[in-house]
Amino acid sequence: MSQFQGTPGSPVDPAVARRANRLMIAVLAVVAALLVVRAWVGTEVGSGADAQVVHGYGMVFVEAKGAGHVQVPAAEWAKAVAADPAQQRVTVSGPRTVGVWAAALMTLAVLSFLWRDNPVYKLAESVVVGVSAGYVMSTAVWSSLVDQVFGKLAPGFTKAYLSPGLTTTEADWWALVPLGLGMLLLCRLSARLSWVGMFPLAFVVGVFSGWRFVQYVESDLLAQVATMFDPLYVTGPTAAATVGGTLCAVLVLVGVLSVLAYFFFSLEHKGPVGGAARVGIWYLMITFGASFGFTVMGRIALLAARCEFLFDDWLWLIDPAGKH
C-alpha cells in the first residue's frame, strides 16, 4: 500500500480528498432527492379552472399550425385539455423534449469536470468536438465548394441539382485557379510531395499578409494616431461632462505617451524616461485588470445562461420568460 508523502491536510491528501468527496456527494444526493420529490408532486400549469398538473421536467408543448408545429407555453396545453380532454391540437413534442433533456444532461456532463476529469465529461467533450467539426465541414462544403467552385465551373449542373437559386449561366474558368491551389494543399498529406503544398500556403500567407498590413496601418495606426490630435479640452452639455471629457482626453494622452516610453528601449529607463515608463507600467496593469474583469463578466454570463436554462427550461423551477 502506497504511503502519502505530501503535506497532511492538503487537498491531494487522500484522507482529505475522501472527506471532501463524501460531503459533496451528500450535497448532490440531497439536491437530487429534492428534485425527485418535486417531480413526484408535479407542477401546476395553467390557472383557475384550466389548471392541470404535469409530472416531470423539460417537457416542451407544441401547437399544430399550418404545415408545422410552434412551441407554446404549457398553460396553452392546460387550457386546451380543460376544453377538450381528447384534443390533439396542443401536445407534448417528443423530439423537442428529448432535445431539452439532451442539452441539460450535456450541460451537467461538462460541468462535472469541476468535480474531476471523468468519462462522462470526456463523452460530452467528444460529442461537442465531433458535432461541431461535422457541422462546420458541412456548411463549408456548401458555402465554398458548391457555390464558389461547382457553381462557377458547372453552373447548369449546380443549378439543376445543388443550388436552384444560382444565377450564373456561363462557366467561369478562373475558378480553376483556387480549385488547383486547393488540390495542391492536399499534397501536404504525402511525405514525398509535401513540398508542392508550400505553393498554395505561400499564396494564402502572402495575400493575408498584404491585406492585414494595409488594414492595420489604416485602422489601427493612422486612425489611432489621428485620435491623438483631438482637442484636450472637451466641451460637454454640462460642467461635469466638460470636466470628465477633458480629464479622459488628458488621461488617454498621458497613457499613450507613458506606455510608449515603457516600450522604448533605446534609452535607459532612468530619470524622466524611467518615471514615464513607471507610469506606463501602471497603465498596462490597469488595462490587464480591466481585461480580466471583462473576462470574469463574460464567464459569469455564460454560467448564468446555463443555470437559467437548467432552472427554467429543464427543471421548471422558475418561469421568467413565460415559457410554461
Next chain:
Amino acid sequence: MASHGGTPSAFARLDRIDRRWIFLAMFVAVAAPILWVGVTGKTFPEAPTPAVQGAFDAVESLPSGARVLVSMDFDPASAGELQPMATAIVRHCVLRGHSICAMTLWPAGGPIIDGTMQDVLGDRPDWTYGERWVNLGYRAGFEGVMKQMNSRVSLAYATDVRQTPLAEIPMLKGITGIADFDLLVSISAGYAGAKEWVQYSVSPTLTGAKPLKFVAGSTGVQTPQLIPYYPNQMAGILGAIKGAAEYEYLVNEAVLKADPAAVVPPRFQEAQRRMAPQLFGHVLMVALIVLGNVVFFGLRGRESRA
C-alpha cells in the same frame, strides 16, 4: 504550514482549501440570484454608459425605413452573452421601422439568425420576408467576404438562404456595396467579427464621402480590444452582458415612454435578468481575491517571524 502543536493555522487551512468549495460557492452566488429574479421578476435599473448610448442613438437617429446590415458573428458557445444584445438591437431596429439584412461569418451562426428573427418577429406578421428583412446566411471566407461586400454584396452572396437571387429581393434594391447600407452592426465573439469589420469595411470609408456608420456588440473578452475604436471608428459599443442590459433598458424605456400602458415581454429582459447573478458573482470574486491576498501575506508574515 503548522502552528503551535502541529495543528494547521487558519491561514494554512485556507491556503489548502479544496478548490471545489470555490466552484460550489460561485455556483451558489450565480444560481441563487437567478432563482430570486425568476420568482420575483425584479431586475436592476441600468445607467447607460456613453458607448451604449452612442449605439442606441445610432439606431434611433436613422430615418424610418433605413436599411441595417446585422452580422451575427457568433455561435451557441457565446450565445449566453451575445444573444440578448442581438435580440435587443434587432428589436430596436424593428420598433424604429428599419429594414434588416442579416448575415453571419461564423458557420454555426445560421441558426442564431433564425432564432433571433423568430424571437423578435414572431408576433409581427406585417414584417414580410424580402421586403422588411432578409437572411443572407453564412458565407465562408472571413475578411475575403468583407472585401467582396465592400465593392459588391452579390460577389459574396449570390442568393439569400432561400435561394432567391439578391437582385430579386425588394429590400436590397439599390444596394451595391456595403456602404449603401445606412448602418452596419456586428455582434461578435471573436475572429472574424467586429474588429475585422472596423479594419476592412469601416475604416476605408471614413475619409470618403459617406462614412459607414458602425455599431459593435462583443463578448467581455473582446471588448477591451474594441474600445480604442470608439467613438471615431464606431458610433457605439455594447460590451458584454452589461452593455446588453443597458441597451435593453434603453429600448424598453423608449417603448414605455411611447406607450406607458405597454407591457414589455419577459423575453426582451433577458440581459437585465442576468445582472443580479453578475453582481453576486463579482462580489464573491472580489472577496476571494482579497481573501487570497490576506492568506498570502499572513503566511509570509508567519514564515518571516519563524
